[in-house]
Amino acid sequence: MWKPPQRIKFHAATGRIPTRAEAAASLLFSPLKAGPLALEERTWVPAMVPWRSDEDGVVTEDVLEWYERFARGRPGAIVVEATGIRDIASGPLLRISHDRYIDGLRELAQTIHRASDGHTRALIQIIDFLSIRRRPEPAKFFQRFLQIQPRHREFLGAPEASDEEVRERLAALPEDQWSLALDARELEALHYGARERVTDTHLPHIRELPLVLPGLFAAAAARAQAAGFDGVELHYAHAYTMASFLSATNTRNDGYGGARDARVRLPLEVFGAVRARVGPGYAVGCRFLAEECIEGGNQVADAVSFGVAFARAGMDFLSTSRGGKFDDAKQPGVGAAAYPYTGRSGYECMPQYLSDEAGPFGRNIAPTAAIRAAIRAAGFATPVVCTGGVHNFEMAEAMLARGDCDMVGTARQSLADPDWSRKTALGLGDQVRLCEYTNYCEGLDQKHKQVTCQLWDREALDEPGIRLSADGKRRLVAPPWSPPEA
Numbered sequence: 218m219w220k221p222p223q224r225i226k227f228h229a230a231t232g233r234i235p236t237r238a239e240a241a242a243s244l245l246f247s248p249l250k251a252g253p254l255a256l257e258e259r260t261w262v263p264a265m266v267p268w269r270s271d272e273d274g275v276v277t278e279d280v281l282e283w284y285e286r287f288a289r290g291r292p293g294a295i296v297v298e299a300t301g302i303r304d305i306a307s308g309p310l311l312r313i314s315h316d317r318y319i320d321g322l323r324e325l326a327q328t329i330h331r332a333s334d335g336h337t338r339a340l341i342q343i344i345d346f347l348s349i350r351r352r353p354e355p356a357k358f359f360q361r362f363l364q365i366q367p368r369h370r371e372f373l374g375a376p377e378a379s380d381e382e383v384r385e386r387l388a389a390l391p392e393d394q395w396s397l398a399l400d401a402r403e404l405e406a407l408h409y410g411a412r413e414r415v416t417d418t419h420l421p422h423i424r425e426l427p428l429v430l431p432g433l434f435a436a437a438a439a440r441a442q443a444a445g446f447d448g449v450e451l452h453y454a455h456a457y458t459m460a461s462f463l464s465a466t467n468t469r470n471d472g473y474g475g476a477r478d479a480r481v482r483l484p485l486e487v488f489g490a491v492r493a494r495v496g497p498g499y500a501v502g503c504r505f506l507a508e509e510c511i512e513g514g515n516q517v518a519d520a521v522s523f524g525v526a527f528a529r530a531g532m533d534f535l536s537t538s539r540g541g542k543f544d545d546a547k548q549p550g551v552g553a554a555a556y557p558y559t560g561r562s563g564y565e566c567m568p569q570y571l572s573d574e575a576g577p578f579g580r581n582i583a584p585t586a587a588i589r590a591a592i593r594a595a596g597f598a599t600p601v602v603c604t605g606g607v608h609n610f611e612m613a614e615a616m617l618a619r620g621d622c623d624m625v626g627t628a629r630q631s632l633a634d635p636d637w638s639r640k641t642a643l644g645l646g647d648q649v650r651l652c653e654y655t656n657y658c659e660g661l662d663q664k665h666k667q668v669t670c671q672l673w674d675r676e677a678l679d680e681p682g683i684r685l686s687a688d689g690k691r692r693l694v695a696p697p698w699s700p701p702e703a
């Protein structure tokens with residue numbers, strides 16, 4: 218992953234540890250209504266893909282165990298990882314793309330409710346993404362993937378050459394000639410792997426996204442509702458389709474790109490279709506970017522305008538993230554796919570302990586506070602979740618007290634210690650295992666390996682009945698913790 222050149226080291230700290238009575242009187246441990254969603258406290262575990270499903274995208278025992286472990290910590294809400302709405306093979310990513318998934322998802326929602334003794338609300342994040350290919354071997358790219366165009370023949374000065382000959386001659390060129398022979402998208406396909414964009418409107422399936430996506434999202438949301446989830450989070454963040462519609466880089470000229478109003482049109486239409494399908498009594502919100510953190514990308518002012526539009530449309534909650542784009546991703550190795558968390562925008566999404574002067578803790582607070590303030594100024598009470606580097610009570614409570622947000626998201630801190638908020642609520646904050654923000658977990662995610670935390674994954678491997686990673690070296694969930702008898 219990209220790191221800021223300053224490489225200043227930051228360490229997480231426990232902050233001021235509240236007594237049990239102080240915690241009970243705090244904002245963090247006070248209830249909140251997000252539309253129909255009644256949270257017992259304002260702690261929120263945002264979506265994290267742990268690579269626990271299988272090639273069919275079903276809820277496996279490993280998936281159940283992963284969420285059960287988070288639920289034992291009794292946060293206000295858990296958002297189940299990005300779950301695909303299209304019925305297509307997408308590796309071990311969860312899917313909600315057909316009714317056959319409902320039974321497994323029902324078991325997942327029940328597991329979260331049961332393991333938290335009913336204290337935690339279960340949401341699920343639903344996602345659409347466009348196709349991205351692995352970086353090819355150059356020989357394979359020229360033989361199979363490149364579509365031969367008249368300009369390739371022109372470049373070679375061989376107007377009569379067959380496609381076969383053109384392929385062979387291009388492949389045989391010295392590497393520095395490829396940048397002259399190929400256009401920008403072909404070069405990207407060669408060096409990074411071909412990636413579709415929402416602006417590829419010459420492709421019928423991309424042109425028709427505004428016709429297709431509202432129905433797909435609505436059907437997925439209806440399945441989440443049927444499976445017993447307490448709500449859905451529409452994934453409008455990071456490198457995926459809906460965020461790409463919102464992006465300032467979206468230049469579609471069919472009324473769904475260009476100006477902000479046009480860029481937010483499909484996200485609002487998707488929400489409208491979802492709301493129409495699940496009804497007013499079901500919690501629907503979205504996750505979107507407070508800043509894209511790429512050249513020419515959305516700034517806070519864009520996100521402020523979108524946040525107000527989402528609130529006006531009647532979303533029940535809004536959750537912010539930042540960065541995580543393909544645009545500045547590092548070049549993958551041959552045979553691997555680009556990963557949207559490897560460039561500067563990736564750092565902004567999951568900042569690690571080597572940082573710049575601003576540090577890795579709370580980089581999204583100011584932008585999120587600006588979005589929330591604009592929503593309030595427009596007369597809406599829509600609750601907002603802020604996430605990014607939060608790891609202790611003092612920090613979370615200050616965010617709530619200042620009115621930066623209404624719920625506090627902790628992804629990696631909850632992975633490091635799924636009981637951190639429960640321990641804190643019980644006045645046992647000194648027992649919290651603090652995330653070190655090394656991004657070992659993110660490194661596993663990048664390799665599509667089962668995500669674990671380095672602080673506990675080699676601990677007590679001989680515990681009876683525990684499940685281990687595919688390589689047999691790591692436990693898959695944090696060791697159990699039980700609160701002392703009251």
Ligand SMILES: Cc1cc2nc3c(=O)[nH]c(=O)nc-3n(C[C@H](O)[C@H](O)[C@H](O)COP(=O)(O)O)c2cc1C
Nearest residue numbers: 263264265266298299566567605606627628629662
């Ligand atoms: C392993 C891993 C997987 C993630 N998967 C998702 C995801 O599916 N959807 C999403 O919106 N964010 C995802 N994120 C981003 C987190 O939700 C969160 O925004 C980010 O880690 C920053 O918060 P933190 O500092 O509390 O970890 C993931 C993060 C990690 C570490």
Ligand code: SF4
Nearest residue numbers: 652653655656658670
């Ligand atoms: S591996 Fe554990 S300690 Fe390291 S960043 Fe991830 S959650 Fe934090």
